[in-house]
Amino acid sequence: MFERITEIPRESGHEEKITAFLQEFARSRSLECRTDAAGNVVIVREASEGCGDIPVIVLQSHSDMVCEKNSGVKHDFSRDPIKYVFRDGWMIAEDTTLGADCGIGMAAQLAILESDLRLGKVECLFTVSEETGMDGAKALKPGFITGKTLINLDSEDEGELFVGCAGGMDTTAVFNYREVPVAGDSKLFRVRVFNGVGGHSGDDIDKGRANAVQLLARFLYSFPEAAVVELDGGNKRNAIAREAEALVALAPDSAAGFMKEAALFGEALKGEYAATDSGISVECVECPMPGDGVRAIEPEVSVALVRSLFAAPHGVLAMSGDMKGLVETSTNLASVKMRGDGTIRVGTSQRSSVTSERRAAALKVEAAFRLAGAEVSHESEYPGWKPDVNSPVLHACVESYRKLFGKDPVVRAIHAGLECGLFLDIYPDLDMISFGPTIRGVHAPGERLELASLDKFVALLTDVMTNFR
Numbered sequence: 001m002f003e004r005i006t007e008i009p010r011e012s013g014h015e016e017k018i019t020a021f022l023q024e025f026a027r028s029r030s031l032e033c034r035t036d037a038a039g040n041v042v043i044v045r046e047a048s049e050g051c052g053d054i055p056v057i058v059l060q061s062h063s064d065m066v067c068e069k070n071s072g073v074k075h076d077f078s079r080d081p082i083k084y085v086f087r088d089g090w091m092i093a094e095d096t097t098l099g100a101d102c103g104i105g106m107a108a109q110l111a112i113l114e115s116d117l118r119l120g121k122v123e124c125l126f127t128v129s130e131e132t133g134m135d136g137a138k139a140l141k142p143g144f145i146t147g148k149t150l151i152n153l154d155s156e157d158e159g160e161l162f163v164g165c166a167g168g169m170d171t172t173a174v175f176n177y178r179e180v181p182v183a184g185d186s187k188l189f190r191v192r193v194f195n196g197v198g199g200h201s202g203d204d205i206d207k208g209r210a211n212a213v214q215l216l217a218r219f220l221y222s223f224p225e226a227a228v229v230e231l232d233g234g235n236k237r238n239a240i241a242r243e244a245e246a247l248v249a250l251a252p253d254s255a256a257g258f259m260k261e262a263a264l265f266g267e268a269l270k271g272e273y274a275a276t277d278s279g280i281s282v283e284c285v286e287c288p289m290p291g292d293g294v295r296a297i298e299p300e301v302s303v304a305l306v307r308s309l310f311a312a313p314h315g316v317l318a319m320s321g322d323m324k325g326l327v328e329t330s331t332n333l334a335s336v337k338m339r340g341d342g343t344i345r346v347g348t349s350q351r352s353s354v355t356s357e358r359r360a361a362a363l364k365v366e367a368a369f370r371l372a373g374a375e376v377s378h379e380s381e382y383p384g385w386k387p388d389v390n391s392p393v394l395h396a397c398v399e400s401y402r403k404l405f406g407k408d409p410v411v412r413a414i415h416a417g418l419e420c421g422l423f424l425d426i427y428p429d430l431d432m433i434s435f436g437p438t439i440r441g442v443h444a445p446g447e448r449l450e451l452a453s454l455d456k457f458v459a460l461l462t463d464v465m466t467n468f469r
Contacts, residue, residue, distance in 0.1 A: 002107035002449075006082040006099060012064040012132040014078065015039055018091030019063065022126055029114060034207055038139035038406055039128040046120040054120025056147035057468060058430075059112060061105030062130030062419065066236055066443045068097040071194065071243060073445075082432055091449040093311055098447035100439045102130070103184075104454070109460055119465055123147050130154075131238060132421060133170070133380035136370035137419035140426050148427075151392050151464070152420055152434035156442060158453035159445050161397050162434040164413030166202060166351040167384035167421055170237055171362045173346040173369035173376050175305050179295040182227050186249040188287040188294065191219065193233075193269075195279040198444035201332035202351050202416030205240070206316050208276035210269065212244040214333050217309035219265050219282070223258060224303050226250050231305070234335030237349040238417075239443040241334060249296060250285040258412035260392065297344075301373070305344060307334060308372035312348070313364055318357060320413075327415040329357045331365055346374070347352065351415060353384045383421035385432070393433045393468075405456065409435075435460065 010018040020043045026033035032044040040064070047054060067077035073095040075083075084093045091098065109124040123145050127136030156160050160270035193212040198204075213233040220226060226248040233244025250258055266282030273280050296302065314333040319328040329352035336346050348365050359380075365375040388394070394411065401409040420432050438453035 005103045011067045012129045013075050015128045040136045041126045048118040051120045056121045058123045058147040058150040060152050061102040062123040064125045065099035065130050070270040070445045100449040101442045102154045131223045134382050150430050150432045155434045155436040156439040157220050158438045160410040162414045165385045165418040166353045166415050168351045168417045169381035170379045171348045173374040174342040175374050177297045177301040180298050182294050184360040187255040188289050190247050191284045192245040194243040195281045196242040197277050198240045198418045200442045201238045205330045206327050210277040210280040215245040217306050220306045221310045225295035228302040229294050229296045282373045287307040304372035312368040331361050333457040369385045385421040393431050
């Protein structure tokens with residue numbers, strides 16, 4: 001079922017084809033299907049004969065995926081199926097994201113819907129645009145689902161049951177600039193920081209991975225005389241920036257020193273990230289100056305932009321005092337984009353399980369960019385999900401896991417954002433849990449699904465569904 005899903009385009013904000021697939025899946029199997037104005041879909045399987053007294057269970061996943069690819073890879077996410085290989089027990093997309101987040105959850109829902117398992121009533125909820133702001137979850141209305149027990153299938157560590165998550169928000173800084181001509185005898189260089197691991201801005205923020213945008217700013221900080229012609233780095237708000245590059249112009253007498261320092265910087269990064277991001281690389285090449293010259297960002301804005309990108313907070317800001325090893329608050333410097341309209345947009349995101357700390361982190365980011373003269377706004381805030389250790393569905397899942405595998409699962413909260421906190425705003429009586437198979441490299445090319453963990457995930461979900469009372 002998941003292999004079929006990989007053939008269907010479903011980038012956040014463009015879920016039309018996967019929505020149509022879900023609707024046709026329901027129609028062809030004579031299942032009730034409801035679609036709301038936002039594009040969320042619910043497919044209902046009525047209770048098996050004799051199972052009408054079993055509580056309704058809602059299975060939930062999101063239908064969109066993060067679409068990231070390596071530089072130079074020809075892949076159109078609006079049209080092309082995901083290419084993957086099976087190797088050493090993993091299903092791997094080598095040059096793009098795989099979309100196992102959360103396609104494997106969708107596949108599990110569809111498999112349950114068409115199975116011959118004896119079950120109570122099941123409502124399968126598929127939400128849209130989770131990856132870009134949880135828009136589908138925010139748009140849910142009372143009555144769209146009726147069940148009081150919800151199993152979220154958007155987790156990525158087999159053997160772990162999640163009962164809480166961080167809330168989040170986005171912060172955007174906008175720099176306005178004029179273009180100024182560059183001296184005709186200037187030397188033009190393209191400098192790149194690339195080949196970082198990247199990863200999920202929640203799950204992976206504490207793993208010491210390189211942020212290419214901030215590292216490029218760190219290098220350019222030492223060359224305030226460099227005229228920045230182009231600057232681009234990172235992509236999605238919820239992904240750690242893997243690549244960034246700048247086109248800069250320098251006076252001829254600075255050229256040799258710039259090239260030398262770029263090489264030394266690359267060697268320094270190799271040492272700094274040897275244990276956490278060993279592939280991070282720096283490249284600096286001289287480019288031919290066009291006959292009609294180039295225009296650059298005005299110096300005052302260029303210097304302020306580079307300084308603020310270097311100074312802006314990125315990474316873990318606080319660890320939880322209640323749950324060992326859990327990141328409580330973090331911020332991700334996600335992207336910098338020149339728009340071609342006289343503006344440069346810097347995208348960031350903040351996460352925390354504590355609302356006041358999340359908002360303070362956003363204000364800290366705002367302060368860094370306001371000091372540099374940028375306009376700053378905050379968007380897409382969503383709440384966290386507070387753990388309930390007395391949850392009935394948690395108890396059922398722990399018992400199932402112990403019975404199936406002879407050991408206890410790990411019960412914990414996650415620093416990534418799940419839609420569960422938003423569900424509670426709309427359906428305050430929901431009892432919820434989240435679990436899934438092991439997925440690595442989420443939100444980055446090379447994303448992979450561990451097949452052995454998938455077998456265990458299926459076994460656990462099946463046991464919980466068939467024995468829940």
